[in-house]
Amino acid sequence: MISFEFSEEQEDFRRALVQFTENVLLPGYRDRAARTDYPFDIQRQLADLGVLGIGLPEQFGGTGVEDPITLGLAAETLAYGDVNIASAPVQVGLVGSQLAHGTTAVQKEYLPRLIAGEITVAIALTEPGSGSDAGALRTVAEPVAGGWRLRGEKTAISWACNATATLVYAREPGSARSKGVSCFVVPTDTPGVTVSHMPGMGCLPLGWGSIHFDEVFVPTENLIGEYGRGFHSVMGHFDFSRAALGLMCLGAARASLDEAADYALQREAFGRPIAEYQGISFLLAEQATYLEAARWLCYRALWLRHAGRPHTAHASMSKWWPPIVAKDAIEAAMKIYGNLGYATEFPLQQRFRDVMAYLVADGTAEIQKRIIAKDVLGGRHGK
Ligand SMILES: Cc1cc2nc3c(=O)[nH]c(=O)nc-3n(C[C@H](O)[C@H](O)[C@H](O)COP(=O)(O)OP(=O)(O)OC[C@H]3O[C@@H](n4cnc5c(N)ncnc54)[C@H](O)[C@@H]3O)c2cc1C
Incomplete structure (x- = not known):
């Protein structure tokens, strides 16, 4: 038995998104896409439609169980109207599922606002010297009392310019390749963090940019997941x-x-x-x-x-x-x-x-x- 049908619940969800796509997204796409500021009013509307919490913890406003098909359906349907806005649920899903492995304090700090469409969080993996070969990253997390000090540079990062915080992948001093890389959440207003806009040929509202870390202190509680397994x-x-x-x-x-x-x-x-x-x-x-x-x-x-x-x-x-x-x-x-x-x-x-x-x-x-x-x-x- 094989079925190519979505569930009734998914069809209802899709219909609601089609309406939003046709009435709100499609008419303004071209103008929005030419601007470099992200439309947070629309992000909040996505939250009201239930698009941003798919698969994220229920106690912070999410749907609870990972639901990749519904997430894909949301991205596909919204992209008919505005491909930039459609990337929001994917980014929130990607960031949120990692933040869900953070400490309770970190989860409480970011997940409710992320799911409510109030903030965005970037993912900073790529560096000037390592993109495809991500395991060659050089950003260092030096252990210090109460946490780490980060130094390095990330580049080509979507959402960098409008993000409240970023997930940063950095390595233990002396480690090599994928071993010793950890993930940290770092607020973008932390002293030593500098964000610079990178002009691109598209995706302008997503705030593409580079992020420089100059001896940035990250407290222990901001480690996401297991140390060295990021x-x-x-x-x-x-x-x-x-x-x-x-x-x-x-x-x-x-x-x-x-x-x-x-x-x-x-x-x-x-x-x-x-x-x-x-x-x-x-x-x-x-x-x-x-x-x-x-x-x-x-x-x-x-x-x-x-x-x-x-x-x-x-x-x-x-x-x-x-x-x-x-x-x-x-x-x-x-x-x-x-x-x-x-x-x-x-x-x-x-x-x-x-x-x-x-x-x-x-x-x-x-x-x-x-x-x-x-x-x-x-x-x-x-x-
Ligand atoms: C619009 C946009 C948004 C992005 N957003 C983010 C983000 O949010 N966060 C983030 O961390 N990064 C982001 N990136 C970076 C992106 O992930 C990297 O650009 C990508 O992984 C490629 O790395 P690179 O640019 O360093 O190219 P390189 O790794 O230098 O590759 C150059 C070329 O060589 C090819 N190549 C490399 N290795 C091999 C191989 N072994 N065999 C054959 N060909 C090879 C590549 O396919 C490519 O064509 C974004 C990039 C863009 C363009």
Whole structure:
């Protein structure tokens, strides 16, 4: 028996989000996306819709049980209206599930406000000298009385400029690779923390930036999870965020294809609507097929996680391919719009720039393929 249906509860949730997407997100997307400030009024509305607490502890306003499929559904549905806003539930899920392993004081400090849409928290792993090879990170956490002192630099961090705090991955002095890396939560107004904006080609409201740590004191209670196990912990959480990000890109692509289909039906060339030419209709048909295939790959990865089955390879498949499928579909939509596809008056070019971020963020295609290849080759490598 196989089912591709969402539960009745998930369908109700999706319908509520579709309404919000059509009435609130889609009409303002292009203008919001051109600004560098994050719209916290919308973040609070997401909280009211129950989008930000998915899978996070109930006592702080969350739904309690990890629910990756619903989280993916939320990201996909919201991205139809605004792909930047749609990344909020994924980020909150990723951050919140790590904060849930913090001390009670840390949980109380951050989780209720995160779930209520009042604050954001960044994840600072990448450094100027280590991105794909995250295990080569150099930020140091030097043990001192009552905690640690952090020094180092993180770069290309989403939410850096609007975050109240950041999760920082730093290593014990003298440790190497993934061993000895711990996760700490650090308020961005701590003395010694400097945040700088990094201009990017898209995702502007997400406040992309670098964060410098100059002998920053972090108290013992701000350690998240086990000391020296921070690297393994964050990699495990990427297994759900990767599929959710894939769905998010596909949601933005679906909006673009719907717009292109409407346009193709009304735009005439050589005396006929361009939709009547197979050069256009087959392009739409092909892109719709790719979107459908990529979508179910992502849901399969999330279903495997939900079922407690191995899903690392599927998560990586959902991260390398669907964002490319989405980018290609948006490009096809731009082509169908002719010169207007290039015009900033329409959202297509903006979606293209925003979706491009996910070809790199959270691990490039090459890094995902390394993970998949390890799974495919298993013990057979070299035989
Ligand atoms: C919009 C955006 C948002 C981001 N947000 C965050 C964030 O919130 N937090 C955070 O910590 N980081 C974030 N990042 C950083 C992101 O995770 C890294 O950029 C990414 O992991 C790649 O690292 P890199 O840029 O250092 O590239 P490099 O690691 O230098 O790679 C350069 C190129 O070499 C390729 N390459 C590297 N190793 C191999 C290999 N073994 N085989 C084949 N090819 C290889 C890569 O695929 C890439 O094409 C973000 C990046 C972007 C663009």
